[in-house]
Amino acid sequence: MALIVHKYGGTSMGSPERIRSVAKRVAKWARAGHQMVVVPSAMSGETNRLLGLAKEVQPGVIDAAAMRELDMIAATGEQVSVGLLALALQAEGMPAVSYTGWQVPVKTDSSYTKARIESIDDVRVRADLAEGKVVVITGFQGIDEDGSITTLGRGGSDTSAVAVAAAMKAAECLIYTDVDGVYTTDPRVVPEAQRLHTISFEEMLEMASLGSKVLQIRSVEFAGKYRVPLRVLSSFTPWDINIDEEARSGTLITFEEDEKMEQAVVSGIAFNRDEAKFTVVGVPDKPGIAYQILGAVAEANIDVDVIVQNVSHDGRTDFSFTVHRNDYQRTMDLLKNKVVPATGAMQFTGDAKICKVSIVGIGMKSHVGVAAKMFRTLSEEGINIQMITTSEIKTSVVIDEKYMELAVRALHRSFGLDAPEAAASN
Ligand code: ADP
Ligand code: ASP
Numbered sequence: 001m002a003l004i005v006h007k008y009g010g011t012s013m014g015s016p017e018r019i020r021s022v023a024k025r026v027a028k029w030a031r032a033g034h035q036m037v038v039v040p041s042a043m044s045g046e047t048n049r050l051l052g053l054a055k056e057v058q059p060g061v062i063d064a065a066a067m068r069e070l071d072m073i074a075a076t077g078e079q080v081s082v083g084l085l086a087l088a089l090q091a092e093g094m095p096a097v098s099y100t101g102w103q104v105p106v107k108t109d110s111s112y113t114k115a116r117i118e119s120i121d122d123v124r125v126r127a128d129l130a131e132g133k134v135v136v137i138t139g140f141q142g143i144d145e146d147g148s149i150t151t152l153g154r155g156g157s158d159t160s161a162v163a164v165a166a167a168m169k170a171a172e173c174l175i176y177t178d179v180d181g182v183y184t185t186d187p188r189v190v191p192e193a194q195r196l197h198t199i200s201f202e203e204m205l206e207m208a209s210l211g212s213k214v215l216q217i218r219s220v221e222f223a224g225k226y227r228v229p230l231r232v233l234s235s236f237t238p239w240d241i242n243i244d245e246e247a248r249s250g251t252l253i254t255f256e257e258d259e260k261m262e263q264a265v266v267s268g269i270a271f272n273r274d275e276a277k278f279t280v281v282g283v284p285d286k287p288g289i290a291y292q293i294l295g296a297v298a299e300a301n302i303d304v305d306v307i308v309q310n311v312s313h314d315g316r317t318d319f320s321f322t323v324h325r326n327d328y329q330r331t332m333d334l335l336k337n338k339v340v341p342a343t344g345a346m347q348f349t350g351d352a353k354i355c356k357v358s359i360v361g362i363g364m365k366s367h368v369g370v371a372a373k374m375f376r377t378l379s380e381e382g383i384n385i386q387m388i389t390t391s392e393i394k395t396s397v398v399i400d401e402k403y404m405e406l407a408v409r410a411l412h413r414s415f416g417l418d419a420p421e422a423a424a425s426n
């Protein structure tokens with residue numbers, strides 16, 4: 001008998017019928033003798049609907065006070081889900097109880113809309129499990145020191161589930177979603193993408209951080225820090241399939257490099273259209289300039305991703321960086337009102353129509369020419385590269401958003417990731 005955490009995403013919880021199917025699957029695992037903790041997301045579309053309502057009521061700039069209320073509103077989606085799932089389990093004859101984040105409690109810091117989990121108290125949950133109940137805990141939400149409700153950022157239920165699994169030392173955390181595992185790239189963009197049987201933790205971390213939203217990055221960080229065995233699998237298989245077969249399906253995130261079966265140089269392609277690029281033109285090229293620009297951005301609590309400083313001409317240089325697209329307007333205002341006057345830059349430009357495409361693979365550590373092959377592939381497609389950034393196991397380029405799918409497909413093909421017989425056999 002083991003303690004297992006299941007997480008079900010929005011589509012998996014998308015209708016009463018699907019919720020009943022989730023309940024049947026969970027009951028199957030409980031009847032097989034496992035102690036079950038389940039972390040569901042809000043029903044699909046619900047978080048968008050709630051945040052849409054908030055935007056209708058307050059279309060202006062969201063300040064700190066408003067962020068608190070956004071979390072208050074968005075967190076309700078998960079509260080409905082846990083209640084419905086516990087009800088469906090009870091209807092299956094399976095004792096079950098649901099808890100919100102504040103009831104557990106899942107304690108977080110106070111960074112509304114992107115809070116970090118600090119601790120999880122498992123006393124109550126353990127008592128219920130000992131009584132033979134399935135415990136259903138909200139994803140996505142927690143409570144801060146002042147008792148305000150917080151949320152963990154979009155896709156945050158993955159992180160809730162892994163954090164619960166870590167806190168309770170669960171034997172495994174199974175992330176059930178609407179695809180049957182982690183693919184070489186998003187199978188909705190490239191139908192030829194192949195499912196990976198395993199992916200190393202390091203690669204998964206890069207894929208998630210570079211835009212593959214199949215797992216929220218913080219969930220992967222948690223899994224790495226606490227060595228939580230993590231698997232991504234489909235919630236759309238029939239609920240009554242053989243449990244051992246189900247337990248082996250999907251994609252396992254591994255912590256040992258040599259466990260990886262196929263040593264491909266590039267394991268996956270990630271992409272992200274959530275960024276915007278800024279260039280501060282003609283800044284005096286002198287010590288401290290990067291700090292003057294990026295320090296001001298950091299002070300405004302805006303995260304910077306890619307940074308490029310050009311060679312200088314006549315004592316002046318251009319300085320480019322990217323931020324999350326949600327921070328586009330705030331960054332614009334900041335550059336205009338603060339950075340340009342303080343640095344004596346000539347002007348600045350902003351471009352929200354960019355995207356970042358990345359190749360990821362542990363094999364890149366030991367192979368040369370991988371980045372060059374990426375650049376050649378893009379040039380053959382006539383795609384101009386605006387920025388480049390590399391690390392040991394990834395290379396990312398910033399390009400015009402309109403070429404994103406073309407770039408992803410071309411790279412997928414040129415790095416030999418297309419399935420031999422297209423996706424049909426998957
Ligand atoms: P959930 O609601 O279950 O959390 P998400 O929509 O957050 O589901 O994540 C699953 C989606 O992630 C898939 O439907 C797929 O389109 C997308 N995705 C992006 N990159 C990948 C990838 N490399 N492998 C699998 N799915 C991916
Ligand atoms: N419901 C939240 C969202 O849509 C959290 C999640 O689904 O993981 O982002």
Ligand code: MG
Pocket residue numbers: 009155158213214215216
């Ligand atoms: Mg998700």
